[in-house]
Amino acid sequence: QVQLVESGGGLVQPGRSLRLACVASGFTFQNYGMGWFRQAPGKEREFVAAITYSGEHRDYAEAVKTRFTISRDNAENVLYLQMDMLKPEDTAVYYCARSMREYYYSGSAAGEYLDWGQGTQVTVSS
Secondary structure, eight states: EEEEEEEEEEEEEETTTEEEEEEEESGGGGGGGGGEEEEOOSSOOOEEEOOOTTSSSEETTTTTTTEEEEEEEEETTTEEEESSSOOGOOOOEEEEEESSSOOOTTTTTTTGGGEEEOOOEEEOOO
């Protein structure tokens, strides 16, 4: 059974940092592209970042590309999102997701992710 469990969210002041983690189980993590998405209250879920199965290629949403870093540890089956210089508009529930098939890169296309975690809340406020 595929499981994706996010952690690391919380309340943080503007300009500070957080690192989210997504622990994966139930599948061969190193074979799958992964992504991070977020959903703010009253808004649609939006793409944040994606990474290929090998970690060699990454993409970011324009709003976060200079502040966030996606990475993965294939030995430990963990996906990370390092978030620096946080802004109030980054407030959202953050979700990790698994690409729809092995060795496939889903990028920013939410419809091409098969499995999703339950999410972790990030609140940026002074």
